[in-house]
Amino acid sequence: MAKQPAATPTSPATGLGTDDSFRLLVESVKDYAIIMLDPEGRVASWNAGAERIKGYRPDEIVGKHFSCFYPAEAVARGVPEQELRAAAKEGRFEDEGWRVRKDGKQFWANAILSALRDKDGTLRGFAKVTRDLSERKQAEEQIQQQAREIMELSTPVMQVWQGVVVAPLIGSLDSQRTQQFMERLLNRIVETNSPLALVDIMGVPTIDTQTAQHLIETISAVRLLGAQVVLTGVRPAIAQTLVHLGIDLSGILTRSSLAAGLRVALDMLSLEVVAKNGKP
Amino acid sequence: MNAASHGEFRIGSESDIVAARKVVRNAATALGFGITDVTRIVTAASELTRNIYHYARSGVMRWRAISRDARLGLELTFEDSGPGIPDVAKAMEAGFTTSKGLGLGLPGAKRLMDEMTVRSQVGKGTTVEVRKWLRK
Amino acid sequence: MATENISVIKLRNLLLVTVPPDPDDQTVSALQEQVLQAMAQHECRGLVLDISTVETLDSFFARTIAETVQMVGLMGGRTVLAGMRASVAVTATQLGLTMGKALTALDVDRALDLLDSAPSGDGV
Numbered sequence: 001m002a003k004q005p006a007a008t009p010t011s012p013a014t015g016l017g018t019d020d021s022f023r024l025l026v027e028s029v030k031d032y033a034i035i036m037l038d039p040e041g042r043v044a045s046w047n048a049g050a051e052r053i054k055g056y057r058p059d060e061i062v063g064k065h066f067s068c069f070y071p072a073e074a075v076a077r078g079v080p081e082q083e084l085r086a087a088a089k090e091g092r093f094e095d096e097g098w099r100v101r102k103d104g105k106q107f108w109a110n111a112i113l114s115a116l117r118d119k120d121g122t123l124r125g126f127a128k129v130t131r132d133l134s135e136r137k138q139a140e141e142q143i144q145q146q147a148r149e150i151m152e153l154s155t156p157v158m159q160v161w162q163g164v165v166v167a168p169l170i171g172s173l174d175s176q177r178t179q180q181f182m183e184r185l186l187n188r189i190v191e192t193n194s195p196l197a198l199v200d201i202m203g204v205p206t207i208d209t210q211t212a213q214h215l216i217e218t219i220s221a222v223r224l225l226g227a228q229v230v231l232t233g234v235r236p237a238i239a240q241t242l243v244h245l246g247i248d249l250s251g252i253l254t255r256s257s258l259a260a261g262l263r264v265a266l267d268m269l270s271l272e273v274v275a276k277n278g279k280p
Numbered sequence: 281m282n283a284a285s286h287g288e289f290r291i292g293s294e295s296d297i298v299a300a301r302k303v304v305r306n307a308a309t310a311l312g313f314g315i316t317d318v319t320r321i322v323t324a325a326s327e328l329t330r331n332i333y334h335y336a337r338s339g340v341m342r343w344r345a346i347s348r349d350a351r352l353g354l355e356l357t358f359e360d361s362g363p364g365i366p367d368v369a370k371a372m373e374a375g376f377t378t379s380k381g382l383g384l385g386l387p388g389a390k391r392l393m394d395e396m397t398v399r400s401q402v403g404k405g406t407t408v409e410v411r412k413w414l415r416k
Numbered sequence: 417m418a419t420e421n422i423s424v425i426k427l428r429n430l431l432l433v434t435v436p437p438d439p440d441d442q443t444v445s446a447l448q449e450q451v452l453q454a455m456a457q458h459e460c461r462g463l464v465l466d467i468s469t470v471e472t473l474d475s476f477f478a479r480t481i482a483e484t485v486q487m488v489g490l491m492g493g494r495t496v497l498a499g500m501r502a503s504v505a506v507t508a509t510q511l512g513l514t515m516g517k518a519l520t521a522l523d524v525d526r527a528l529d530l531l532d533s534a535p536s537g538d539g540v
Contacts, residue, residue, distance in 0.1 A: 190502050
């Protein structure tokens with residue numbers, strides 16, 4: 001983080017950026033936008049980093065109010081003024097948020113606003129140091145996207161044969177994952193017209209209250225569709241949790257293993273075939 | 281934020297309940313909500329619009345696209361000058377039953393949406409604001 | 417807004433009702449009326465409510481269905497809700513809605529099979 005120019009003992013506290021060698025340092029830094037604002041928030045000085053990050057040339061921006069760097073809805077909410085007030089009160093204000101370049105493109109920035117005061121405490125203006133975090137944000141979003149994809153891959157809903165879908169759940173189930181699973185399961189049931197869904201939780205070590213509720217919700221939702229869930233592979237720890245939570249399991253068909261569940265499916269289908277065609 | 285992404289709809293008759301659903305369905309779909317979230321939002325809107333019609337006879341529903349921390353969302357506001365709710369906290373817990381009597385749609389709408397605020401004054405009216413955010 | 421016409425078809429001694437995509441409250445109430453009249457007129461042993469095009473199922477609709485199921489039960493019939501959409505099922509479950517003692521089926525075909533195989537008139 002760059003030093004705030006007026007806070008250093010070598011630069012006179014009266015003017016802004018009047019120390020020549022320090023000015024050269026600040027002006028040349030390209031990775032950070034280091035600018036000065038007057039007490040009202042208008043741009044008083046500009047450096048190479050600011051030109052690179054925000055897109056304005058000095059002659060285009062000096063004198064303009066710094067709220068032009070904020071998105072319209074932030075300006076409407078009075079965010080720039082709030083930040084100035086906070087910096088004036090506390091000495092500094094730091095935040096991460098969206099900023100707008102000259103070409104209108106938005107970028108994710110880390111910005112520190114510092115109040116500049118002279119010896120008697122009079123507010124002379126503000127120093128603003130801004131860093132473009134777009135790359136880091138992109139990397140974060142990519143990780144989130146990958147996490148979502150992994151979540152989908154690891155909770156597949158497969159049609160094994162006509163009328164039966166199987167969903168082996170593996171790993172810990174959190175609320176979000178369970179909700180997404182529920183939607184996917186229901187959609188597959190409708191798409192494949194399967195009256196039976198085998199949900200195997202042998203690979204799920206524990207579940208918390210909220211996830212247990214979502215699991216029960218999933219089973220209820222499947223019933224509303226006109227299908228049935230057979231829950232298989234309920235481990236002792238999970239059986240305990242479900243019973244302790246007082247969850248009513250009376251309407252839920254369960255089997256100890258996926259294999260046993262598949263036998264239920266076979267039975268159910270055989271019955272259906274016999275009833276329709278009279279053939280064994 | 282788009283300029284045209286807000287609107288207002290007056291509620292004054294029973295048929296306005298389904299009309300309000302259509303308005304909300306269009307708005308939510310246009311914003312990019314998936315079918316399940318659209319269904320949640322429309323259902324919540326149906327409950328709250330019905331509340332206005334049955335308790336206050338008339339009112340207004342406003343909708344607008346909102347954004348916070350780069351996430352887009354939809355905000356619906358339901359306002360009426362009806363009798364008001366004496367005990368909002370109690371209304372929020374009210375058992376949601378399918379037996380006779382309306383049962384306030386507030387707890388239901390709260391479950392379906394991400395955020396909800398209720399302001400009400402007995403004799404003056406009620407304002408309910410609900411928000412749903414696009415999933416990341 | 418005029419009440420939409422609900423089609424009530426008699427199939428063997430069952431009733432098949434196709435519910436429109438977004439019925440208003442009046443239509444939903446009229447549906448209940450028509451069903452009960454048809455039940456009485458034809459002494460049907462079952463009702464299939466095709467909700468495969470229904471996009472929104474709110475508390476009013478759910479309540480009316482639950483009532484209808486009860487009334488049909490008292491008249492000696494069983495009700496099957498057929499073809500609920502996935503998004504509607506998710507929302508209804510989240511809302512905590514129940515449709516009373518209605519049976520459910522993935523589509524009308526299966527609903528008819530269900531009523532053929534199930535014992536009728538247990539007054540539920």
